[in-house]
Amino acid sequence: xxxxxxxxxxxxxxxxxxxxxxxxxxxxxxxxxxxxxxxxxxxxxxxxxxxxxxxxxxxxxxxxxxxxxxxxxxx
Numbered sequence: 001x002x003x004x005x006x007x008x009x010x011x012x013x014x015x016x017x018x019x020x021x022x023x024x025x026x027x028x029x030x031x032x033x034x035x036x037x038x039x040x041x042x043x044x045x046x047x048x049x050x051x052x053x054x055x056x057x058x059x060x061x062x063x064x065x066x067x068x069x070x071x072x073x074x075x
Contacts, residue, residue, distance in 0.1 A: 015048040016059035023059040026071040033061075 012033040016023030018040075027035055038045040038058065048060050051067050061068040 011064055013062045014059050015044065015051075015062070020058055022071045025073075026059045026061055029071075029073055030061075 012030055013036060014023065014026050014030065014033045015036045015038050016026065017037055027033065036044045036048070038048050048058075049056070051062065052060055052069055055069055057069050059071050061071065
């Protein structure tokens with residue numbers, strides 16, 4: 001899926017899974033984000049776990065290199 005990009009890659013990425021209400025809220029808040037389904041692709045799960053130092057909580061939002069675990073806006 002296409003997301004906001006710069007020459008170095010996506011500016012906003014959301015790691016999560018379809019059917020997760022928290023992931024859905026994050027995707028609704030940032031429709032321009034690149035969505036990465038960690039259930040559909042085990043390599044994306046590994047990538048997410050590296051970003052979170054092993055924390056298994058979704059969604060994981062990466063904005064301009066900053067990693068946020070969980071979706072807090074609107075909660």
